[in-house]
Amino acid sequence: MSSQRTHHLTQPTLFIKICALLMFSVSLLTISPQRVAHAQGVDCEQPNVLFVLDYSGSMTRNNKWNQAIEALTQVTVAFDARLRFGLMHFPTDGDCAVGSSYLWSPVEMTGGAAVRQSLQGRSPSGNTPLARAINRASEYYDQLNDQNRKNIIVLITDGGETCGGDPVGACRDAFSRNYPTYVIGFGSGVDGGTLRNMAEAGGTQQYYQANDASQLFEALQTIARAATDEICDNSDNDCDGLIDEEIDPIPCDSRCGVGEKICLPGGMLSDCQGGQIPVESCDGQDNDCDNIEDEGLEAVPCEVDGQLGVAECLPSGELSDCDPGERAEVCDGQDNDVDGLIDENTESECNFECHLGRVLCIEGQLTGCTAAPVSDEICNGEDDDCDGIIDEMSTCVGAEICDGGRCLEPCQSGECREGYRCQSDNYCHPLPCSPECPEGYRCVDQQCVIPCTVNSQCAPYQAECDFMRQVCDTEYMSQPPGPGVGVYTPDMGAPSNPNPQPTAGVSAPEMAPPASSSASCDTSAGRSGVLALLLACLSLLIRRETQKGNFR
Numbered sequence: 001m002s003s004q005r006t007h008h009l010t011q012p013t014l015f016i017k018i019c020a021l022l023m024f025s026v027s028l029l030t031i032s033p034q035r036v037a038h039a040q041g042v043d044c045e046q047p048n049v050l051f052v053l054d055y056s057g058s059m060t061r062n063n064k065w066n067q068a069i070e071a072l073t074q075v076t077v078a079f080d081a082r083l084r085f086g087l088m089h090f091p092t093d094g095d096c097a098v099g100s101s102y103l104w105s106p107v108e109m110t111g112g113a114a115v116r117q118s119l120q121g122r123s124p125s126g127n128t129p130l131a132r133a134i135n136r137a138s139e140y141y142d143q144l145n146d147q148n149r150k151n152i153i154v155l156i157t158d159g160g161e162t163c164g165g166d167p168v169g170a171c172r173d174a175f176s177r178n179y180p181t182y183v184i185g186f187g188s189g190v191d192g193g194t195l196r197n198m199a200e201a202g203g204t205q206q207y208y209q210a211n212d213a214s215q216l217f218e219a220l221q222t223i224a225r226a227a228t229d230e231i232c233d234n235s236d237n238d239c240d241g242l243i244d245e246e247i248d249p250i251p252c253d254s255r256c257g258v259g260e261k262i263c264l265p266g267g268m269l270s271d272c273q274g275g276q277i278p279v280e281s282c283d284g285q286d287n288d289c290d291n292i293e294d295e296g297l298e299a300v301p302c303e304v305d306g307q308l309g310v311a312e313c314l315p316s317g318e319l320s321d322c323d324p325g326e327r328a329e330v331c332d333g334q335d336n337d338v339d340g341l342i343d344e345n346t347e348s349e350c351n352f353e354c355h356l357g358r359v360l361c362i363e364g365q366l367t368g369c370t371a372a373p374v375s376d377e378i379c380n381g382e383d384d385d386c387d388g389i390i391d392e393m394s395t396c397v398g399a400e401i402c403d404g405g406r407c408l409e410p411c412q413s414g415e416c417r418e419g420y421r422c423q424s425d426n427y428c429h430p431l432p433c434s435p436e437c438p439e440g441y442r443c444v445d446q447q448c449v450i451p452c453t454v455n456s457q458c459a460p461y462q463a464e465c466d467f468m469r470q471v472c473d474t475e476y477m478s479q480p481p482g483p484g485v486g487v488y489t490p491d492m493g494a495p496s497n498p499n500p501q502p503t504a505g506v507s508a509p510e511m512a513p514p515a516s517s518s519a520s521c522d523t524s525a526g527r528s529g530v531l532a533l534l535l536a537c538l539s540l541l542i543r544r545e546t547q548k549g550n551f552r
Contacts (some may be wrong), residue, residue, distance in 0.1 A: 006471055009512070046149065047083055047149050048150065048151045049224070050085075050091065050137055050151075050154070051154050051156065052134065052154065052416065053090075053127060053156050054089075054124075054156055055122070055125055055126065056125070056126050056159060057124055058124075058126060058189065060123070062187065067212060068156060068186065068213075068216065071214075072116070074114050075217060075221055076113075078221065079118075079221075080110055080112035081267065082224075082239060085107060085112045085114075086103070086115070087104045087272070088133070090130075090136070091129055091132075093383060095127055096129045096163035098132040098133050098136045099408055102133075104119075108398060112391065127163050128163065128352070130155070130160070130161045130163075130165060131161060131170040134171055135173070138173060138179055141177070142177070144398070149397075149539060150177050150231075152227050153174060153179055153181040154184070155181060155182065155184065156184045156189040157183075157186065158189055159191070167198050168194065168197045179426045180206045181201075182208070182226075183195045183196075183202065184210055184219050185207065186211075186216055189212075195207050199337065208223070209551075230245060230246065231247070232269055234268075241486075243267070244263050247263035251270070254277055256276075256288060256289035257276030257277045259273050259274050259275040259277045260272070260273065260275055265358070265370055266357060266370045266372060266453075266467075269461035270360075271469045274363065274365065276520075279298070279364070282294050282300055284316075285317070293317070298389075299313075300313055300330065301330070301336050302487070305324070308324065309323045309324035310328055329343065329345060329346055330346060331343050343364065347359060350369035350370075351371050352371045352372070353371065354455075355374065357453065376403065378391075379391050379395070379396055379407050387442060396480035404430075405428070409428050410428070423517055431446050433448050434446075449472075451543075453470065454465075457482060519526055
């Protein structure tokens with residue numbers, strides 16, 4: 001190997017984050033009306049919230065029982081349109097049992113009214129079997145088997161465990177089943193230390209102390225709001241029409257140090273990366289502790305005789321001679337090909353069996369494959385277990401049925417929520433497309449769209465996959481297949497090869513960069529003015545970082 005000096009750039013993390021923020025701002029400016037309309041129509045799965053209410057004799061003291069009823073009434077009225085409420089109590093026999101009559105009201109759509117009704121005419125008595133109550137709540141969610149929603153337990157108690165159970169262990173077990181447990185101590189007689197440990201074991205960390213109806217309502221209201229916070233799961237948790245927006249990085253530990261996991265398209269968290277975790281280098285070693293050696297280093301920037309170039313990372317873990325010829329862009333946070341763009345076109349497509357995904361370039365590092373893992377079948381219109389059959393043996397909660405990848409709710413007195421209509425089977429079906437979509441298209445919000453996960457699926461339509469909406473987006477292409485944005489209209493022909501699938505175990509080919517767009521854009525004057533301002537700001541940032549010596 002000839003003499004060469006590797007050309008390095010420091011990692012100005014703050015600068016990169018500012019650039020990312022600017023590019024995100026630009027993307028907001030270029031969202032089309034069709035995209036906004038579609039986003040607002042995203043189906044929102046309301047979380048399940050099961051109140052686990054202390055029914056022991058001590059709840060009759062100091063009017064606590066009536067105050068609990070008052071607070072539960074207020075919170076169910078305030079959040080009935082956003083959460084599916086249910087109610088259970090403990091004990092059930094005046095002693096320590098939590099028997100089959102524990103459930104006063106099942107979790108269900110607009111279940112707040114049933115919760116309020118079930119609280120009337122009750123007289124608490126008995127001990128405080130906290131552990132048995134939490135275990136019973138976990139069993140209830142197991143039987144409900146509602147995997148498409150958050151399943152949350154909210155414990156309200158005025159005492160401590162009096163039946164010899166292990167309430168901390170019960171909360172830990174519930175959280176391991178993906179049932180986070182919120183804990184509220186009501187009144188001055190609680191075992192605060194145990195309740196605090198229960199909250200930590202239950203995955204919610206914060207223990208709430210309430211001493212009257214007003215404070216109890218405030219605690220319940222805080223929990224209800226937290227239940228609708230956005231999490232990284234490819235769902236619209238807060239029902240605002242957007243999916244996985246503004247998810248903060250999650251701290252994580254690896255054997256290489258402290259890093260972060262970020263939310264990737266498709267609702268999956270990235271591998272632990274960044275922070276104190278070293279970047280991968282071409283040395284035949286697993287530098288970033290992801291069990292892969294020298295990944296993403298096919299071309300490495302270098303310098304020889306004062307000229308920039310690239311060197312190849314060889315299978316031996318060594319760099320080839322530095323080639324000062326044409327420079328290829330690689331994922332390293334640098335503008336390798338000196339075209340004013342950083343890390344462009346360095347993402348690639350990948351798959352886990354029949355599930356497609358992408359390897360993303362984020363802040364100069366490649367992530368793991370975003371494809372969903374092969375799993376048990378659920379009602380989502382996808383082949384989760386990759387057996388060639390969709391939604392087979394999948395179940396929905398309660399009286400709901402699986403149809404067309406959705407859990408359909410039964411009609412309520414012949415009525416359904418907005419966007420659905422009650423059909424002859426007495427279930428609420430999404431409003432249909434007219435005319436009916438041809439093969440290869442999917443009806444979403446009364447539009448026939450081309451579904452996709454990766455760019456190569458949209459190649460037959462000269463389009464790219466809009467990863468946020470999971471449809472082929474032709475907005476920036478020079479020859480769109482029709483007047484809509486990935487939308488079918490009757491004068492368009494059906495696709496000849498919709499959604500090609502990769503061979504099992506083989507990565508899908510990487511898409512070539514699209515041709516530059518000649519399509520016009522309405523409101524272009526306003527957008528271009530702000531875009532020019534953002535680009536000028538970006539140019540200033542680059543100049544400042546260069547002057548500070550962050551590039552050397």
